[in-house]
Amino acid sequence: MPASKPKAKKKNKTSKSFPFKGLILIVVGLLLISGLVLKASLWKAYPVDGDKQRLMIGTGETYSGFIDRLAKEDHLSFPILVKIYQRIAIHDTMKAGVYEVQKGMSIANVLKMISNVDNAQMNRILVIEGTTFKQLIDALKKDDLVTKEVVNLPTEQLLKELNIPYSHPEGLFAPDTYFFAKGETDRKILTDLYQRQMKALDAAWNNRANDLPYKNKYEALIMASIIEKETNLDSELEQVSGVFERRLKLGMRLQTDPTVIYGMGDAYQGNLTKADLRRPTPYNTYTMSGLPPTPIALPSKKAIEAAMHPDESDNIYFVATGNGGHTFSSNLQDHNKAVQDYLAVLRSKNKGN
Known part of the structure; x- marks a missing residue:
């Protein structure tokens, strides 16, 4: 009888396909996590009472402070991500004014809106x-x-x-x-x-x-x-x-x-x-x-x-304390002492510097 051919070994399809499937699962998982992160931060709706609300931006306010305030008030999560987005996507500073935020506007859209003073509804003037x-x-x-x-x-x-x-x-x-x-x-x-x-x-x-x-x-x-x-x-x-x-x-x-x-x-x-x-x-x-x-x-x-x-x-004198506020006196003797106390505070502070 002729010698029989050796049987070919079966390929282990499972072991070779697993890395590819695993990679897909990891990518999908990362996308889901990214989506959840974005939904909790940039895509999250800005908090609005009613259909619309005025947002006041004061002179000198910064994006960093604005984002930190929203996070502190639990209006967004992952403030670091929002700050990174602002640095990359918004190449300008916040502009003072009063803006109108519509219900449902995302935080990302609000950040863009307040970078352009033309979007302001009113002008804030601080005297x-x-x-x-x-x-x-x-x-x-x-x-x-x-x-x-x-x-x-x-x-x-x-x-x-x-x-x-x-x-x-x-x-x-x-x-x-x-x-x-x-x-x-x-x-x-x-x-x-x-x-x-x-x-x-x-x-x-x-x-x-x-x-x-x-x-x-x-x-x-x-x-x-x-x-x-x-x-x-x-x-x-x-x-x-x-x-x-x-x-x-x-x-x-x-x-x-x-x-x-x-x-x-x-x-x-x-x-x-x-x-x-x-x-x-x-x-x-x-x-x-x-x-x-x-x-x-x-x-x-x-x-x-x-x-x-x-x-x-009956006070007719006053002098600064050096630590905020003033010392008030009704006679020159007490006033002179208060002046010396003030000078002593200044000397102490100068030594500390």
């Missing part, structure tokens, strides 16, 4: 308490969403155009956060701020305390601007007011640095010297008695109220 009229005008000049009609006029002509019956603009415009339609005129914006300030001033004047040392409400506004510049603590406003009100009654000079600085104008470079304090100007309250001729800043409603309601202590 900070204690800033000057010049700073307000400069901000309006730089704002591309404001239609320019009066900001480039000389001050005297600007006031005339706005029908403002004062010869100096300082202090006449209310600091606050405002929202105006894109393209709103500077005339409308300034008129609105002026009317708000006058309304606050009139209300406070009509409800003022008795025996104030002001001839009229404009002098009270001057005082409010000084109070605004002297402290950033609401709890101290009436105390500062009381010190200056008593000094006026006693015939003492106000001796307040912010008035000197205002009178120096652009000559002030951040350092007030003894020579500056001795140099007479209409605003140097170290060399002149009484109030300066005009306000020195844009005072808040709180500062105006404080000017009308000084505290009832």
